[in-house]
Amino acid sequence: MKSEGSLLQRLDEVRPGASAGVVRKQALPPKIRENRPALVPPSQKTVVTYRVHGAKAKSALQNWGKWIFFFVAVVLPTVAAGLYYLVFASPQYVSEFRFAVRANMGVGSQSAGAADALLAMSNAYIVSDYVGSRDAVVSLSQAVDLRKLYSGGEIDALSRLDAKASLEKLIDYWNSRIHTSYDITTGINIVQISAFTPKDAQTIADALKALCEKLVNQISDDARRNQMEFSRTELDRSEARLKDVRRQETELRTTQKSVDARKEADGRMQLNMKLRGDLASLQSQYDGLTKYMDPKSPRLSVMKNQINAIQEQIAQSQNQIGTGDLSTDGKANTLNALAISRYDQIQTDVEIASKLYESSLTNFEAARAQANNNQIYLATYVQPGLPEIASYPRPFFDTFLIFLSACGLWVVLTLVYYSIRDHV
Numbered sequence: 001m002k003s004e005g006s007l008l009q010r011l012d013e014v015r016p017g018a019s020a021g022v023v024r025k026q027a028l029p030p031k032i033r034e035n036r037p038a039l040v041p042p043s044q045k046t047v048v049t050y051r052v053h054g055a056k057a058k059s060a061l062q063n064w065g066k067w068i069f070f071f072v073a074v075v076l077p078t079v080a081a082g083l084y085y086l087v088f089a090s091p092q093y094v095s096e097f098r099f100a101v102r103a104n105m106g107v108g109s110q111s112a113g114a115a116d117a118l119l120a121m122s123n124a125y126i127v128s129d130y131v132g133s134r135d136a137v138v139s140l141s142q143a144v145d146l147r148k149l150y151s152g153g154e155i156d157a158l159s160r161l162d163a164k165a166s167l168e169k170l171i172d173y174w175n176s177r178i179h180t181s182y183d184i185t186t187g188i189n190i191v192q193i194s195a196f197t198p199k200d201a202q203t204i205a206d207a208l209k210a211l212c213e214k215l216v217n218q219i220s221d222d223a224r225r226n227q228m229e230f231s232r233t234e235l236d237r238s239e240a241r242l243k244d245v246r247r248q249e250t251e252l253r254t255t256q257k258s259v260d261a262r263k264e265a266d267g268r269m270q271l272n273m274k275l276r277g278d279l280a281s282l283q284s285q286y287d288g289l290t291k292y293m294d295p296k297s298p299r300l301s302v303m304k305n306q307i308n309a310i311q312e313q314i315a316q317s318q319n320q321i322g323t324g325d326l327s328t329d330g331k332a333n334t335l336n337a338l339a340i341s342r343y344d345q346i347q348t349d350v351e352i353a354s355k356l357y358e359s360s361l362t363n364f365e366a367a368r369a370q371a372n373n374n375q376i377y378l379a380t381y382v383q384p385g386l387p388e389i390a391s392y393p394r395p396f397f398d399t400f401l402i403f404l405s406a407c408g409l410w411v412v413l414t415l416v417y418y419s420i421r422d423h424v
Contacts, residue, residue, distance in 0.1 A: 066414075073410040074403070081402040082395065090156045091390030095201035096192040097209050098382035101127060101216060104375055121187060123219055123376055127212050128182050128189055132175045136211060137167070143207045146174065149200045159196070198387045205384030216378040224371040231360070231367040238360040242353040249346045272314060279310040 101124040130136055140146055150161040150173065161173050179192040193208060195201035286303045293300055 069414075070410060073413065074406040077406045078399060078403045082399040084158070085393045085395040085398050088156050088158075089393045089395075090154065090159055090196050092159075092194045092196060092392035093198045093201045093387040093389075094192050094194045094391040095198075095205040095384045095387055096190060096382070097205055097380060097384045098188060098190050099127075099209070099212065099378050099380040100124070100187050100189065101376055102379045104377070120376055121184070123216060124182060124187055124189055126219070127215060127378070128180050130212070130215055131178060131180050131191055131208065132171075134167070134171055136208070137171050137174050139211050140174075140204065140207055141170070143211075144203055146170065146204070149195060149204065150177070152196065155196050193384075194392065202384050202386045209380060209384060213378045213380070216376060220376045223375055227367050228371055231364040235357075235360040235364045238353065238357040242350075242357045245346065245349045245353045249343075249350055252343055252346055275310050275314045279307065279314065282307050282310065 101120045103120040137146065147161065147163055147165070147170065151163040151165075152160070155161075161170070165173070177194050181190045182188070191205075191208065191212075193201055193205045195204055282303055286300065286307060289300055289303070
């Protein structure tokens with residue numbers, strides 16, 4: 001019981017209603033001590049609050065860090081860009097010219113016109129790409145001295161070209177000073193050149209336009225030259241073939257001693273048929289007279305001689321034609337037949353070679369007629385002008401773009417920071 005009283009005494013000491021430093025000495029009656037629960041009711045909860053020293057100061061430091069980062073990442077670049085565009089940036093003047101690459105469609109079919117249109121479109125892309133190429137920069141440097149125009153002392157330091165810059169850096173700088181666009185629907189090219197004086201912009205634009213015209217003319221000349229060379233080669237080949245066949249025909253005529261073996265053979269065939277008819281007529285007359293006349297009569301003797309002469313003529317004609325009917329060995333007949341076959345073959349070759357030569361000659365004349373005109377040409381309908389107002393910089397618009405870019409960068413970096421902090 002003593003231990004139970006001491007336990008109750010310690011519970012009274014920690015009870016919330018007890019005074020600090022006061023110990024209750026009076027013991028509870030025995031009945032109360034027996035009925036009193038030994039544990040604290042579960043409905044009572046103790047809330048413990050921990051106070052961390054310095055948390056408020058750390059939160060304030062983080063807030064200051066956010067504003068400092070916003071100032072460095074957004075405010076400072078925006079103010080610097082605004083001052084640069086308003087005070088230090090050199091004015092830039094833009095001169096532009098517009099052109100279209102056109103094909104000469106004066107003659108030809110619709111298919112040829114469509115092919116010329118596709119050729120003109122392809123060449124328009126070539127010209128647009130040529131404007132920013134290495135060859136264009138080299139040619140412009142020789143014509144107007146780009147290094148001198150873009151490295152003047154009156155140009156601000158950020159926009160100025162180094163006078164000793166390499167060719168690669170000059171090409172990169174030149175591409176930052178030009179803008180090209182091509183409309184595939186209309187086939188129109190727009191080229192804009194910026195410089196730091198109106199006169200320089202117009203001078204560079206004029207020189208670049210001349211280079212584009214030279215490029216298009218060179219492409220057209222190369223196409224015409226290739227077409228002429230091809231047609232000339234085909235004409236020479238067909239002419240050489242025709243000459244060779246004509247030479248073989250002449251040699252065969254000389255060997256056969258005949259201008260036209262086929263016509264001569266046809267004539268001999270007709271003569272042979274006529275002789276056969278005459279022979280049949282004389283033979284029938286002779287057979288009729290022998291029935292009532294003496295075979296030794298002068299008339300029958302004459303007719304017999306005529307029949308023999310006609311038979312000899314028929315035999316000779318058959319030998320020359322090559323029928324083989326009355327030939328003794330067949331050799332002469334075979335040779336004549338081969339000669340006629342060879343002559344027919346050469347005549348066929350001559351006809352083919354003649355038609356091929358005529359076709360090649362027609363193509364060559366058409367190519368020469370087409371070469372007299374430009375197949376493609378540069379139609380410049382907006383000439384480079386002298387600008388009066390500077391197009392760049394645009395202080396307020398460019399400063400606003402810098403502000404938006406800086407805000408976007410600041411938001412991204414802030415999100416990255418919180419993401420890393422939450423996962424550490």
